[in-house]
Amino acid sequence: MDSRSQYQEGHNAREIGKSKNRRHLLDAAAEAIFRHGFRGATIAAIQEISGLSRGMINLHFKTKENLLLAVAEDLSNNYAEHWSRVAHAPDLSAADRLKGIIKVDLSPDILNERDVAIWFAFRSEVCSSPEYRRFIDSRDASFHDAIVGICQDLMVEGQYPDGDAVLAADALIALFEGMWTDFHLHSKDFDRHHAERACLYVAKSLFPDHF
């Protein structure tokens, strides 16, 4: 092993360490929001949870607010990745795509206490801090379009003379949102399976030919 590779290794180790710390901070900040609420997500709390030094946040994110925004962005990206993978699966039927989105929406990867708490935290301040919007809009335009698309496909495929794809999509999105709210407020009593059945019950009511 020559000195160059040694250097490179050191460099890589550093970079890896840096990115590790960044990741660690994101997790700690998320945990802090969950445990202590938005107001209680102080640098001291994040420091305690992460075990990292006080100056680390400044080093990686410049300000605490940036860190929190990065948490939201991370969450948002993660969610977008999950739903879009299903929504745009080329080999799935429209009904299966809808079922898949319901499954994803209710899966512990997405619907878990910590992450939902963070969704609610950022959403709660979206009116007063509009800059938050772009970090929590993963359920906005493109998601809406995807659900409308699915509903239109279903309408085309089935016999729904009085059907309205937009109304159906809006209702379904609201339904999914409401399930998150229910989970956030009553995570202890929440039954994922029951929630899924309720969603499918509506889907079947809206699209009886498909579900």
Next chain:
Amino acid sequence: MDSRSQYQEGHNAREIGKSKNRRHLLDAAAEAIFRHGFRGATIAAIQEISGLSRGMINLHFKTKENLLLAVAEDLSNNYAEHWSRVAHAPDLSAADRLKGIIKVDLSPDILNERDVAIWFAFRSEVCSSPEYRRFIDSRDASFHDAIVGICQDLMVEGQYPDGDAVLAADALIALFEGMWTDFHLHSKDFDRHHAERACLYVAKSLFPDHF
């Protein structure tokens, strides 16, 4: 006017003034949460909005946190009053009660930017501050029971062999919640009439004999 009535008037005037200030603080605090978010709802912000003095919050509510809780309580009571009046109207059919609840839920009295922002603010911190729960549970057990009751009535009245009142109720509540979320996140684009149509669209899908 004798001295006694004079005294009493003076007494009342003070008491009335005090209660007016209390009310004023509640409104100013609500406005502060709406405008500046939970974190920005500082005493200074409330003071500026209310035009009242700094010390008044402590005089009336002992602590700022108490004031915020009183805001939540006020909101919660107001909502409970509205929905329960409709849900328990003795002369309304089950379908009309459901329609009425939808109407109330989407009416500006209930669904307005300020109040919804406050619902979200308190809900966002319910995990970290469990004491908030009792102030925002107006949509909990009793509301759930009322909707289940309506669904059961509809099931009895109509021909829904595969119907499930609890699933239907859970779905409807989630739908209503989701509408609030939609309003909170997109109040500028929100169309109350469209939202109502979407709700009724689901109601009709679930209970085609009634809607």
Next chain:
Amino acid sequence: MDSRSQYQEGHNAREIGKSKNRRHLLDAAAEAIFRHGFRGATIAAIQEISGLSRGMINLHFKTKENLLLAVAEDLSNNYAEHWSRVAHAPDLSAADRLKGIIKVDLSPDILNERDVAIWFAFRSEVCSSPEYRRFIDSRDASFHDAIVGICQDLMVEGQYPDGDAVLAADALIALFEGMWTDFHLHSKDFDRHHAERACLYVAKSLFPDHF
């Protein structure tokens, strides 16, 4: 009873009531200093102890500080009255006058938790608030003179060739002070009789012919 006497009675009742409230405030303030310390002797504490209204203090004493000073003055006058009555008793011998002062100094009228706490409270701030001095100097010049006088009388009466009345007086005064300190710090364990014996033990040592 004619209207004039009625008026006078009313007037007197008022005056009596006024002085009663003043006295009540003095006691409540003293109690507040004792219970909560100087720093905790707030208007709210005094109000709670007295049961009187907030504005009362302002009415009778203009400021809280004045009330506290009046407490000190009251205490000081009370003490001065007690010791001077004994110190200047014309029919007592010098030794009996000294014994009498010791008795007074250790009697519950003077040496009780509340009053001693107040002595210490005012004395503790005498450096920073020189205006307190005049309210707590009842043990100063004139007391000193009285004790010196007694010691001189004893010296004249007895055979104390190496005696020094001033040294003896200074020592005795310090001894009495020290007993108060002991009582203040350990009132639960303090034994008045033992303290008296210790004082007389010193007196006997200084003036063996007399004690």
Next chain:
Amino acid sequence: MDSRSQYQEGHNAREIGKSKNRRHLLDAAAEAIFRHGFRGATIAAIQEISGLSRGMINLHFKTKENLLLAVAEDLSNNYAEHWSRVAHAPDLSAADRLKGIIKVDLSPDILNERDVAIWFAFRSEVCSSPEYRRFIDSRDASFHDAIVGICQDLMVEGQYPDGDAVLAADALIALFEGMWTDFHLHSKDFDRHHAERACLYVAKSLFPDHF
């Protein structure tokens, strides 16, 4: 200088600076109590005296009250160190130990305006804040035991048929306390030499064979 020593120096320099600031705050707080009294020993006052920043108190002591307690503790430890060094000196006679304690008690190291003001400040609130007791008890049990021990030694050595070591010790301790009180109330006029003579005058009266 290699990098390791550089690192250690840097480390030490910071630690030394930190501990210097801690010490500085203790001194400034003591000075603040002396100059402005307990009630006037505000963070602003301490800041002004120390020239350090506002936040430093919370950094080093968490709360202002902790800082004040640390001042008391510091004072108490300092005093205990002084008297116990003399009281337990193995090569000194009992009489010399007593003389030594008197000297220490009246020396400017112990008996100076600032420190005595602080003793009085904490003692004045001992009734209302019992947690203060442990910080000002350096003159309690162990001091008492030491003085009783000395008195017993003197009794054994000399001819004091009517002597009572406990009474004598209690009297001496009260005498010393009283001297501190005298100094606190009249530091400008206080004559250390005269006070010492008064103490020795009593010692000689109690133990004529020794003094």
Next chain:
DNA sequence: AATGAATGAGCTTTCATTCAT
């Protein structure tokens, strides 16, 4: 890159005082 001591703005709260009733 990493640390944590230091800073001070800004927060909530306390409090003596004022004054309309």
Next chain:
DNA sequence: GATGAATGAAAGCTCATTCAT
């Protein structure tokens, strides 16, 4: 004379940020 609602200065404390090491 008596009251207590109202005030705002000043208190203690929290906290994100800075920066020397």
